[in-house]
Every structure is written in C-alpha cells, then in structure tokens.
Amino acid sequence: xVQLGESGGGLVQTGDSxxxxxxxxxxxxxxxxxxxxxxxxxxxxxxxxxISATSNTHYKNEVKGRFTISRDNGKxxxxxxxxxxxxxxxxxxxxxxxxxxxxxxxPQEVAYWGQGTQVTVSS
Numbered sequence: 001x002v003q004l005g006e007s008g009g010g011l012v013q014t015g016d017s018x019x020x021x022x023x024x025x026x027x028x029x030x031x032x033x034x035x036x037x038x039x040x041x042x043x044x045x046x047x048x049x050x051i052s053a054t055s056n057t058h059y060k061n062e063v064k065g066r067f068t069i070s071r072d073n074g075k076x077x078x079x080x081x082x083x084x085x086x087x088x089x090x091x092x093x094x095x096x097x098x099x100x101x102x103x104x105x106x107p108q109e110v111a112y113w114g115q116g117t118q119v120t121v122s123s
Contacts, residue, residue: 009117
C-alpha cells in the first residue's frame with residue numbers, strides 16, 4: 001500500500017522561505033511522478049508543481065522562479081522549496097504520486113495523496 005506523509009508546514013512572514021517534505025512508503029518510488037498541490041477553504045485543489053520520474057519539472061505560472069520541486073530517490077522523498085512567500089500562498093499543501101505527470105494534472109484522478117500540511121504566510 002502506498003502512503004504519503006508531508007511535513008514542514010508552518011506560519012511564516014511575507015518574503016520568508018519554507019521547505020515542505022513528503023516521504024513515500026510502498027510502491028517503487030523512483031518510478032513515480034510526484035506533485036504538490038494546494039487548497040484553500042471553498043476552493044478546488046490546484047496544481048503547484050510536479051516532477052517526473054526522470055526529474056523533469058513543471059510549475060504553476062505564479063510560482064515559477066519562487067518554488068522549486070526536487071526528489072531524492074534514495075530517501076523516497078519529494079521536496080518543495082518555497083521562497084519569497086506571499087500571503088496568497090497560504091493554503092493546505094498536499095503531495096501526490098502517480099504514474100506520470102500527465103496523470104497528476106488530473107487531480108480528481110490522482111492515485112495517491114498525502115494528508116496535507118498547512119502553510120500560512122502573514123502579511
């Protein structure tokens with residue numbers, strides 16, 4: 001059974017940095033495409049970033065240049081480095097895993113989700 005567990009969320013100020021981690025157990029980590037999504041109350045879960053099994057990366061336009069997704073296959077962990085945080089980045093952040101980046105871009109069909117970690121950016 002594949003399980004994902006996020007950590008690293010918290011309360012920060014505008015302009016600060018934060019790194020989220022997501023460790024995956026079960027399955028073959030190196031074969032997964034991995035992604036980060038975020039959700040605010042009353043809104044749909046939205047794509048933030050993804051990394052393929054071959055480490056090609058993809059980003060939501062508004063986070064390009066500020067967020068960096070990376071993976072460590074030896075630690076079965078995917079990271080989201082978030083710099084220059086803004087209040088509008090406040091959300092619950094979820095990691096996800098699936099067979100391809102294309103599959104991750106259909107959130108309603110994503111195979112595996114973490115439980116989420118809260119990120120709050122104060123102004």
